[in-house]
Amino acid sequence: MAESNVRKAAPAARTAAVKPGKPESRLAMVRRARKINRELAELYPYAHPELDFENPFELLVATVLSAQTTDLRVNQTTPVLFAKYPTPEDMAAAEPEVLEEIIRPTGFFRAKARSLLGLSAALRDNFGGEVPGRLEDLVTLPGVGRKTANVVLGNAFGVPGITVDTHFGRLARRFGWTAEEDPEKVEAAVAGIFPKSEWTMLSHRVVFHGRRVCHSRKPACGACPIAALCPSYGEGETDPEKAAKLLKYELGGQPGQRLRPPAGYPGQAAAALGAGAAAGANGDGELG
Numbered sequence: 001m002a003e004s005n006v007r008k009a010a011p012a013a014r015t016a017a018v019k020p021g022k023p024e025s026r027l028a029m030v031r032r033a034r035k036i037n038r039e040l041a042e043l044y045p046y047a048h049p050e051l052d053f054e055n056p057f058e059l060l061v062a063t064v065l066s067a068q069t070t071d072l073r074v075n076q077t078t079p080v081l082f083a084k085y086p087t088p089e090d091m092a093a094a095e096p097e098v099l100e101e102i103i104r105p106t107g108f109f110r111a112k113a114r115s116l117l118g119l120s121a122a123l124r125d126n127f128g129g130e131v132p133g134r135l136e137d138l139v140t141l142p143g144v145g146r147k148t149a150n151v152v153l154g155n156a157f158g159v160p161g162i163t164v165d166t167h168f169g170r171l172a173r174r175f176g177w178t179a180e181e182d183p184e185k186v187e188a189a190v191a192g193i194f195p196k197s198e199w200t201m202l203s204h205r206v207v208f209h210g211r212r213v214c215h216s217r218k219p220a221c222g223a224c225p226i227a228a229l230c231p232s233y234g235e236g237e238t239d240p241e242k243a244a245k246l247l248k249y250e251l252g253g254q255p256g257q258r259l260r261p262p263a264g265y266p267g268q269a270a271a272a273l274g275a276g277a278a279a280g281a282n283g284d285g286e287l288g
């Protein structure tokens with residue numbers, strides 16, 4: 001699987017799709033953007049959220065914990081956390097020091113513990129112990145911003161949403177979809193290019209590509225299957241052999257981030273914390 005995907009990434013892939021130096025019309029950009037989405041769908045038919053979760057509460061907690069760390073590190077931390085505090089009521093009643101100690105591996109553990117205690121109490125007191133399925137309710141929870149709310153809505157409630165994290169923002173700019181830096185402006189720009197029905201899966205595909213191929217510091221342009229459609233081709237390594245060595249996760253023959261990946265994931269599951277896996281290591285210290 002990984003190999004055939006990489007083989008598709010011939011350097012040759014430069015064609016007339018992007019003409020350097022020539023201004024591109026809005027229509028041509030939208031067509032090219034939608035083609036990128038289709039190609040990413042072929043490349044990552046198994047794209048999915050890379051946080052392990054069983055229900056909306058677990059996804060909400062895992063997403064809050066994922067700030068400034070890797071999904072792998074969160075996935076290695078949450079099994080103990082969810083076993084001890086399976087419901088908002090349980091978590092709201094946690095001893096802060098005990099909670100902090102459990103989530104310590106995810107970093108910023110004091111602030112994150114405060115958010116988890118606050119949002120659990122708010123779920124218990126204001127929402128009957130259930131995670132609400134509306135953006136305007138979710139963003140009232142402590143530690144929950146628009147990005148976290150969109151992740152929860154898209155993946156636990158099936159509400160279409162664009163999740164602009166560091167990977168999505170970087171790739172949207174490299175693809176020439178927008179020049180905006182502000183995540184909300186990126187979200188609005190991308191929402192104007194794609195139909196709503198595509199938003200959630202588009203988000204997963206773009207983030208998958210950012211984590212595996214189009215890295216922040218060393219994009220693997222020479223091994224990138226969508227090079228022909230990318231105006232930023234050449235920002236990274238263009239030598240096919242050197243670029244292939246930069247590929248990560250299943251494309252690089254390495255474990256993924258989920259301890260319990262969904263059916264259809266072609267790579268290996270991540271190892272539990274302390275099981276010998278290099279937690280959070282994905283080659284160049286980039287947030288996974």
Ligand code: SF4
Nearest residue numbers: 214219221224230233
């Ligand atoms: S910058 Fe390079 S790696 Fe990223 S999408 Fe464009 S061609 Fe691919």
